[in-house]
Amino acid sequence: MMEHRLGRRVAIGIPVHIDFQDGTSGWGLATDIGRGGLHVRTVVRPLRDRNGCVDLHMTLALPGGQRTVLLPAAVVHRGPRGFGVMFRGLDQGAEEAVAWLLETHDPAARFPSTTVRSVPIPIPGYARAASTRRRAGCAA
DSSP: OOOOOSSOOEEEEEEEEEEETTSOEEEEEEEEEOSSEEEEEOSOOOSSSSOOEEEEEEEEEETTEEEEEEEEEEEEEEETTEEEEEEOSOOHHHHHHHHHHHHHSOTTOSSOSSSOOBOOOOOOOOTTHHHHHHHTTOOO
16 A cells, blocks of 8 residues: 655544534544644444545643644544544644644654653533634534
8 A cells, every 4th residue: 555644643632522423422532633634543333334524633741731632534544453644724722733743752662651641531511612613624
């Protein structure tokens, strides 16, 4: 399979809350990230058997404090252990979080254990998800 990534990827091990556009949701583990997307290891699948838009919620312990970032994305490939996404319409906070992860992680590391603390916090509701998908170019 040919690689189509535009930038470098770094290994991470951060829990993400997953919200597919069909209402399916659950948890996964972001295993690597680049400026344009990331890979999620999970058994959660959308109810409809196809790729589509997804909202990923990642809580990080950043230098300024703990923050949950919304990463609107489109699924670009799937496999038995998870899926890869391309980011769509990240806001400034999400862009900064992705840049921080890229700056603070060693590309050769498997799962850094000291550079970032992930905080698995349940994400209640997220009523903004539908408007975020529309803004990102995804059907609600």
